[in-house]
Amino acid sequence: MLSKLSRALKRPAKMLALLAVLATVTGCAMQPASPAASWLTPEPLAVSYRTELAIARLTEILYRAELTDEQSARLYYDRGVMYDSVGLRSLARLDFTRAIRLKPDLADAYNFIGIHYTVSGYFEQAFEAFDSALELAPDHDFAYLNRGIALYYADRPDLALVDFEQFYQTKPNDPYRVLWRYLGATALSATDARAVLKQQLTLLNTEDWATNLVRFYAGMITETQLLNSVAEQLTGPQLLAERLCEVYFYLAKWHDAEQRPEQALRYYKMVLATNVFEFVEHRYARVEIARLQGETLTDDAFAEP
Template sequence: MGYLLGVLVLLPLWGCSSSSQVEPPKVTQPQPTSLVLATPLQVSYQSELALARLGQMLGEMELTPEQRAELFYERAVVFDRVGLRSLARLDFNRALREKPDFAEAYNFIGVYLVQQQNYDEAYEAFDSALELAPDYDYAYLNRGIALYYGNRPSLSISDMKRFYEAQPEDPYRALWFYLAERKLDESTAMSHLRDHLNKHGDDAWNWDLVRLYTGQINATQLMGSVVKGVKDNRELAERLCETYFYLGKFELFKGNRKEAISYFKLALANNVYDFIEHRYALLELELMARKSPPPGSQTQSEQSGKPAAL
C-alpha cells in the first residue's frame, strides 16, 4: 500500500480497507493499449460520522489541552483523508497550539508545506518532528521527499537510506531510495535498486513496480500484476494510484513528457487523497507545468510518433 504518512489514528475508522459493502471489480488482463480504471473513491459514511462526532466532542465536552490536541489531530486526519486539506491543516495547527510537542502534527504540516513548495519551512517542521521523536520513520521519509523536491539530493539520500534500512523488504522504500540516489548518480542508483530486488523481492504485486524500473517487465505486464487478487474497488483504486504515479516517474525519466502527465493525472483520478503518490502526483504536474516547452516545440513522444497514455 502507499504510505499514509505514518499516522496512528485513535478512532476505529482509519485504514486501507473499506468497511462499506462493495462488489469486487470485474477486471481483466490489460491489453498493450488498454488502461485499468477504478471508480474514484467517495467520502464514506464512516468519515462523515467521525467528523460530526469529533466536532461535537470539541464543541461540547470539557477537555484538557492534551485531549483537545488529540481530537483536533484526529479530525485533521479525517479531513485529510477526504481531501479537505485546508481544514486539515487548520486543525493540525490547532493541535500544535494545544500540544507544542506533537510530533505527528509537525509531520503533517511539513507534508503540506512540501506540496506548496515551501521547502525551508517544511524542513523545519520535519526537524521538529524528529527532535521530538528521533525514531519516527515516516518523518525521515517525508523529510527525504522534501529534500528530493528541494534539490538537496545528498541530504535526501541520507534520509531515504535510513528509511529503507528500517524495512528493506518494502518495495516502496527501495523505490524512494532509488529516486533520491538517481539525482546524483543514475548508474549507482540502478545498481543498488537491482541489489535490493535480488535480496528482498518476492511475488507480491508491488515488487513488480521495482521490476519495471530494472527492466525485467514492461508496463503491460505490470498492469496485469496490479489487478491480480484485487478484492474490491478501494483496493483497486489504491493500487492504481500507486502504479500510475510510479509509471509517471518512469516515463518522465525516459523523456516521455506527455505520457508522464497522463499517468500523474490517472494517479489523481482515484481520489486516494491520503497516499503520498496522490500528493506528489499533483506536485509533479505543477512542476512540469512550470517547465512547459515553448509553443511550437515537440516533445520526445511527438517526435517519435508514439501516442501518449491518454
C-alpha cells in the first residue's frame, strides 16, 4: 500500500516452476488452506543493492556536503524512508526526528513517527504525531489511515471509523481502503459493515487483483480461491511476496474474527516472513501477534537518544 522501491527480478526459472505448482492446487472450499504448501511459503525479500547504495550516498552527502537546514531535513527524511523500507525502524525514527528538528513543518516525517509509535504501543504519542501531520497537511490521506489504525488498536472504534471513512472517500475505488473501512466498522457492527462492504464492492475494478480480497470478505469466493488468485499475472518474486504479505494479513484478520486464533497466528507469521517491511500489513502484523498472545506493546528504542 505504501511506496515501493524497485528491485531486480530474481530466478525467473523458479517462478515458472512456482506457477506450475499453483496450477495444480485444489482443496476443500470450507477448510483453511495449509500454510505448509510450497507455493504458499514466501521467499523473504532481500535488501536490494540499489537501496543499500542509496543509503550510502545519502549518508555521504549528509556528512560531507554544505547543506541548508531544509536540504538536510529532506535528506534525513529520505534516508529514514530507506531505513524504514528495510526494517531498520530505530535508525529510521532517528532520521525522521532529525528531519523534524531541522524542518518542523515536514508532515510526512510526523506520519512515519506516528506509525512507529503505533507499532510500539505508544498510542497517545502516535495521535499527537498524526494530528501534527494533518494540521500541516489536511489532505494527507495516509495520515488519516494510520491515525485510524492507531485508534483501532487503542480500542476507540468510533473515532477510528471516522478516519477510515475519510481515507475511503478520497479514493473509493481502492480495495484496500474498502477493507480498512470494513475492519474498522466491524468493531461497531459486523452486520452493517458487511452490508456496506458489498455496496462498495460494486465500485471496484474487477481486473484489479486486490479486489479479490474484498470479494472474499463479501463471501463471493473461498479462501482456497483467494489463495489461488495470488498466481494471477505474476511478474516476479517481488510481486509474489507483496501479494502474500497482503493476502496472509487479511486472511489472518478473518480467521481471528471467526475465533480461530491459532490459524490467525500462523498467517501473521507468514506475513512477517515476506520481509515486505514498508507495507501496512507487514507493519501491523506484529501488533496483531502481540494482541493475540496477550503481550504488551512497548519498545525501549523510543527512549530519547
